[in-house]
Amino acid sequence: MSTQVPEQVEDESSAESVSPGKQKRDQKKRERAQRIQEQREAEAAEKARSEDDTYHLKVFRYDPEVPEKQEPRFDDFYVPYKQGMTVLDALMWARDHYDSSLTFRHSCRQAICGSDALFVNGSQRLGCKTQLSDLAEPVRIEPLPHADVVKDLVVDMEHFYDQMEAVEPYFQTNSLPDGELDEQRQTRENREKVKMSTRCIWCSACMSSCNIAAGDNEYLGPAAINKAYRFAMDEREGEDMKQRRLEILEQEHGVWRCQTQFSCTEVCPKDIPLTEHIQELKREAIKNNLKFW
Amino acid sequence: MYEHDVIVVGAGGAGLRAAIAAHEEGADVAIVSKLHPVRSHTGAAEGGINAALREADSWEDHAYDTMKGSDYLADAPAAETLCKDSPKETIKLEHWGMAFSRDDDGRVSQRPFGGLSFPRTTYAGAETGHQLLHTMYEQLVKRGIKVYDEWHVTRLAVSDEERPEDRTCHGIVAYDVQTGKIEGFRARNGVILATGGLGQVYDHTTNAVANTGDGVAMAYRAGVPMEDMEFIQFHPTTLxxxxxxxxxxxxxxxxxxxxxxxxxxxxxxxxxxxxxxxxxxxxxxxxxxxxxxxxxxxxxxxxxxxxxxxxxxxxxxxxxxxxxxxxxxxxxxxxxxxxxxxPGQHYAMGGVETDENGETCITGLYAAGECACASVHGGNRLGGNALPELIVFGKRAGHHAAGKDMETAKITTGKVGDYEEAELESPVQLGEVGIGEDVVADGGAAADAGASASGADLVQRAVEDERETIDALLEKEDGIQHAEIRERVQKSMTRNVNVFREEEALKDALRDIREARELYQDVYVGDKSRTFNTDLLQTLETRNILDIAEGITLGALARNEFRGAHWRKEYQERRDEEWLKHTLLSWNDGEPELWYKPVILEGENKTYEPKVRSY
Known part of the structure; x- marks a missing residue:
């Protein structure tokens, strides 16, 4: 058998309260279910082996509710390779053919929903955007580091969302035109200036890669600072608002925490120059302080 | 039980706009969505937003293009509403800071798109949907609107009068993906469905894995007809x-x-x-x-x-x-x-039958965006007309559900006025398997809680039904897995109900769907955990895929003409004398009924006379 699927769970607490007859029936049912499952897996594994080319995945497993998975472990999956197959494709194949409890977030399959940031062979990547053929085997797939694991590859995103929302992440201006059909003008240069910062898909790969964020839970982190950059540099918001944004960013757990290690920039799947944006905000903050000095 | 004035199901462009609009009207509004808002598939829209912003352009020209593009199956009051409201809604996004591409003079850029008589597609690079989604989510955060994210809505709590037109929607039942908890959400004023696309009915689609047509299927089983389901857009340029x-x-x-x-x-x-x-x-x-x-x-x-x-x-x-x-x-x-x-499946022109204010035939139930069918797009949607639909009709549904006075709709919903019953030809039985029996995997028939039941009672009853359904699915120890059923349906739909359609293939698809429905009776969930159980989630979605696949195929079989995206081998012409009408499919408690209602070609100032559609 090519996978290490947990044995069927014996639920001891409920077993105590049911009749021996029912226990026996349940036991039979479980055995039958297990036989079917084993047969299915054997067939899938056989099929996988008969293909010329398979990829060996080692996938992190954990489920606080399932006794066999309470202690984190790695499962091996052998997935038949097709040209162009991504890490996400391979995970879906493994789930649909070997183990339906294999759990990971995913949706758009095209690097825009930001659901499937994973730790693949030791680096933060989007599963859908990572070609298997670019990876050494076995391909080790883990949940994002520095976040609590909910189950298998799913991590708790709440902290990331909290940081994103801590920077007043919405457009604010006092100079809106009066007419509901009158637009604010923006120069092409200014739109170009903020363009990269608007590409963030909230995947949290950057936050996961950041040593500072790992050590300081209150640090805003690269994504949130980038979100603030997106508005601070937008000329439509005006100078007053920029002051206010710089004040938020200058707080104890803001831009000055960054030690320019560039790990966020390296892992960003949308190629956003995060470290540069943080550095630029530091410079703006200094200029700003000099003005009042 | 949670309680709000307005509950919005889904957090893409239409859902976010609906929530903001309801909030503008002072309602206590919450969004319930199986994905966090920024994960929604609106983010994948690339091209742009059609809006008549320039002096040389007009909403009338946009409406003409839209009616022609629809192959004269859009309802003029809906299409005209889209075109009239789009400019101010598009500029509203600009005022919310959306990063549109810019011309040299600093105005938002527009470009030509298919089927348009003026370059009016307003864009932000080739990532307009991403910019729109994030801009709108920012506004949601600004207003502090409550989002229950990663909660999958499984059924509507609707009263059980005989005629759907007499029913009222009192809330929803949702499943918390993180914890496995099943809870009721009472909606004092209304529920707005904004669940997006249904592309997962096909195996080659631009849609996300999450686009399983949940809202359409849920509303359908609660009594709202599915409209014009046969009209599926296949986008010509997919990888x-x-x-x-x-x-x-x-x-x-x-x-x-x-x-x-x-x-x-x-x-x-x-x-x-x-x-x-x-x-x-x-x-x-x-x-x-x-x-x-x-x-x-x-x-x-x-x-x-x-x-x-x-x-x-x-x-x-x-x-x-x-x-x-x-x-x-x-x-x-x-x-x-x-x-x-x-070509790949891209968009569903059909969906939940609504009027131009987003209301369905069930009191208190609304729909907006791709899951709805007003109908703005008729037989074929023009590129650049989906994003304005989200913001224009999302807003209207939000206002309406929050109690704002709206102009009386010209489009009717439900079986009223000038409708016509249809003969339903099918090689197999349709609808619910084992109709009349106690069906384990039932996905949400009207809750039976007695005539005097309050809204809260109805929601509570629906919660109990759902708990029973989900417990049964989790307790079942063996059977067939959803992935196998889903794959069969997707393959059959792509083989038989694609760009080119023939009678025999459509009948084959109905047989395959029937077989899949029967297999679904034996579906089981391998993962027994209550924590983040995506196996269970996908099993519930698969039920929706079955109902929707059947709706699409039945519509395609009934409509024996060639109109818009619906091509039939045996009928190579548009047949206006017979087919200037919408197909509607009612669930009818498990025994689907097909019927028709006339298309409305009379606009505000003119009637859109069907012409040969050449480009």
Whole structure:
């Protein structure tokens, strides 16, 4: 058998309260279910082996509710390779053919929903955007580091969302035109200036890669600072608002925490120059302080 | 039980706009969504937002293009509402800070799109949907609107009067994916469905894995008819290996389609002598597949889309995202080589029957965005008309549900007035398996809680029913897994109910769907955990896919004409004398009923007389 699927769970607490007859029936049912499952897996594994080319995945497993998975472990999956197959494709194949409890977030399959940031062979990547053929085997797939694991590859995103929302992440201006059909003008240069910062898909790969964020839970982190950059540099918001944004960013757990290690920039799947944006905000903050000095 | 004035189901463009609108009207509103808002598939929209913003343009021209594009199956009051409201809603996004591409004078940029008489597609690079989604979510955060994210809504709590038109929606039942908890959400004023697309009915689609048509299926089983389901848009330029979308903007900016012989077939084989690559999407998709079927496709599968002549500078300025998509998902750098493209399922013109205010025939139940059918798009949606639909009708539904006075709708919903019963021909039984029996996997028939039951009682009763259903699915120890059922349906739909449709194939699809329905009776969930159980989630979604696949196929079989995206081998003409009408399918407690209602071609100042649709 090519996978290490947990044995069927014996639920001891409920077993105590049911009749021996029912226990026996349940036991039979479980055995039958297990036989079917084993047969299915054997067939899938056989099929996988008969293909010329398979990829060996080692996938992190954990489920606080399932006794066999309470202690984190790695499962091996052998997935038949097709040209162009991504890490996400391979995970879906493994789930649909070997183990339906294999759990990971995913949706758009095209690097825009930001659901499937994973730790693949030791680096933060989007599963859908990572070609298997670019990876050494076995391909080790883990949940994002520095976040609590909910189950298998799913991590708790709440902290990331909290940081994103801590920077007043919405457009604010006092100079809106009066007419509901009158637009604010923006120069092409200014739109170009903020363009990269608007590409963030909230995947949290950057936050996961950041040593500072790992050590300081209150640090805003690269994504949130980038979100603030997106508005601070937008000329439509005006100078007053920029002051206010710089004040938020200058707080104890803001831009000055960054030690320019560039790990966020390296892992960003949308190629956003995060470290540069943080550095630029530091410079703006200094200029700003000099003005009042 | 949670309680709010207005509950919005889904957090894409339409859901977010609806929630903001309800909030503007002072309602206590909450969003319940199986994905966090920024994960919604609105983010994948690339091309742009059609809006008549310029002096030389007018909403009337936009409406004319939309009616023509619809092949005269859109209802004029809905299409005109879209075109009239789009400019101010688009500028509203600008006022909310959306990062539109800009002209030299600092105004928002617009570009040509298929089927448009004026370049009115307002865009933000080739990532307009991403910019729109994030801008709107920012506004949600600003207003502090409550979001229950990663809660999958499984059924509506609707009263159980005999006629759907007499029923009232009091709330929803949802399943918390993180913890496995099943809870009721009471909606004091209304529920707005904004669940987006249904592309997962097919196996080659631009849609996300989450686009399983949940809202359409839920409303259908609660009594709201599905309208014009046979009209599925196949986008002409998707990447062959994954279905990833290549925006129409590529052709809008001047991209050219070639067959294997290097011929510009849109002109050389006369598919669209005037507009060529910029003909309406249905026209281009059929042209591509005809090329492939006649042996002029590349690797018998696809054609080439070439944009190299536009030059690197222009491509990076306006279509940069396309370079990344083509490289990452097809391994082709479009600056060096043409991109392989083929048609893929992209959009459902049909959906939950609503009027132009977003209301359904069930009191207190609304729908907006792709899941709704007002109908704005009729037989075929124009590129650039989906995003304005989200913001225009999302807003109207939000206002309406929050109690704002709306102008009386001209479109009727439910079986009222001038409707006509249809003969339903099917080689197999349709609808619920084992009708009348106690069905374990039932996904939400009207809750029976007695005539005097309060709204809260109804919601509570629906919660109990859902708990029973889900417990049964989790307790079942063996059987068939959803992935197998889903794959069968997807393959059959792509084989039999695709761009080209023939009677026998449609009947085959109905047989396959029936078989899948029977298999679903034996479905079981392998993962027994209550924590983040995506196995269970997908099993529930698969039920929705079954109902929707049947609706699409039945509509396609009934409509024996060729209109818009619906092509029939046996009927090669549009038949206006018989078919200026919408197909509607009612669940009818498990025994589907097909009926028709006339299309409304009378607009505010003019009637849109059907003309030959040539491009």
């Amino acid at each position: 062959p290996s994954t279905g990833v979308l290549i925006t129409e903007g590529v052709r809008g900016e001047g991209g050219i389609l070639y067959n294997e012989n290097g011929e510009r077939f849109m002109f050389e084989y006369g598919y669209a002598n005037n507009l060529g690559e910029l003909a309406s999407r249905d026209v281009v998709s059929r042209a591509e597949l005809t090329e492939v079927n006649e042996g002029r496709g590349i690797e018998d599968e696809y054609v080439h889309l070439d944009m190299r002549h536009l030059g690197e500078e222009r491509i990076i300025d306006r279509l940069e995202n396309i370079i990344h998509l083509s490289e990452d998902f097809e391994g082709v750098n479009p600056l060096d080589a043409p991109m392989p493209v083929k």
